[in-house]
Amino acid sequence: MRFARISRTATLVAAFAVTGALIAPATAHAEPATTAETPSEQTIPLPDKAPDVDPEILKSLGTFAPALLGSVATRDENGKVDTALLDHARSLADNPAVPKQAGATWRSLIDFLGEPGKQQAVAAGAIPAAKRDAARDKDAPNIPTGPKKPRIQQFLYPTLGFGCMPGNGNSVGMALATAGPQSAPAPGPKRGQAGFVYTSLGTGPAKASSAHRLYVSWLNLENGRTGQTALKPNAKINATKGPGTFTGIAKTGRGRIVSTVYGEVTTKTKGRTISCMIAPTIGTAII
Template sequence: MSRTRNLLATTTLALGSSAMLVTAGVAHADPAPLPISSEQAPGLPAIQNLSPIIQQAAADPGGAVSLLMAAAQAFAANKDAPDDAKNMANAVNQFAADPVQPVAHLTGPAAAPGLPEQAPHIVPAGVVPGTESHLPPGIDPANAAGPAPEAEPLAAPAPAPEAAPAPEAAPAPAPAPDAPAPAAAPAPAPVPAGFAPDTPPTQDFMYPSIGNGCLADGGNSLATALAVAGPAKIPTPGPGPGQTAYVFTAVGTSAPAEVQKLPLNVTWVNLTTGKSGTATLKPNPGINPAGPTTMTAIVDTGSGSIMSTIFGQVTTVDKQCQFMPTIGSAVVP
């Protein structure tokens, strides 16, 4: 009987300890973030479908254009896809179908039979390709419109008629009133605060990324992604010619952790040249050091039409955040 009592007491103690452990675990567990639905982000289905295709195209850049067009067309034909997602797929298809040729590498169109070939496009020294209009080297701006037409010979003067008697002199006109001073030229438009006159244009990604449960209070974070074509001064140290800078900002988050536990990557493919690659975005001490977390990378993409996707995780001082992929298109001169 005493042995039975000891067994029952031991079992009761073990069950009580297990219940305490389970209760303690539930009491201190973080609430699971709510899933993101297509109603909250109607373009998300296209992003989730096309981001892996861009990564696949980067592994086979020779077939990148046809691969992207086929995937985008197939998705756009899906009757169940949201309209925003279809529009995004159509935008990808259009961008891939007609890659932009870099200005610095363009040559003139093929000449008609019997005419000499046109000279290649040469950019003068000191001119950034694709950013300003310019004359070919060696052309005097004074003659930019071409030589003046030769003057036609003057015709022989006709014989003068007989002079008529001069009419009486008319009275002198009254002095004209003082003419109003010409209006002053309009002042140049003011530069927005925080922007320099030479601020480079940025090229936003097609759709924001979403970090599920990334905020300190457990809420979701929207992240903006953009590309800056070089040469430019931002983000520091600035992309050079033929480079693309990527900037990813997780809105509403705290500062980035010193050590990123898992990477946030950008995979890109140059549809013009067939070049491709992958790079890891990292915290930039010169941009939002106290938050929101901002990650950057400068990549040697070369000039041309660049299709990119950013995906992965971000480590803030509060959270480890998984971000949905996003895709973007950019033109580098």
């Protein structure tokens, strides 16, 4: 049983583990642009200004992730989380040598992964909608208002796309999840499904590439289901002017979801088609 749980999370852990290895200059691939542009039809909330991303913090997160994910994969005979491993992970997060922002991020994830009933985010629907909206609006005050506004759950931290800008400049990447049923990201996840969105801020519109692909790997903590979903350009989201936005919908089932986005993005930026690698980023969501 324990081996099976570890094997189901192997892809997720591996994706997290490479984060630190990516914090170095990367070579972007550029080629002539050939695809036509399609009008945008749906707005996904974005910050007014790209947040700062510290490469050293990303590196520390990538180093810490495998140990933390191991605490999820290692369960006792009753299928419960090994709390001793979680306690050890918390002690690592509290180490003064860990950057303050990184430690806070990992403590948040540890709380999310803990035993059901010991923290607010314990099961599907456990966080009241009003509290979810308040937390979300605090982080992204420009989110559209009204009954049709998307209900989003931001990933834990922004990340970097290496060489995603002309001149080999880096872009800031942001990811979010949505719980169905709702319309975002188009065509919209149904009940028991999760929608995932990755946006490469500052770039032009996303472009499909069979050689350079972007993925989200996810794990449902309630039912043990795991999977890998490709994130692709969406003709209904930021398709004309950008920024490069990639989406996918996964049949995760209801419950607490831990996920990571990783791989490469391809955009048409300032007349050039550029493919570049991103440092993985972690997300938690209630579906």
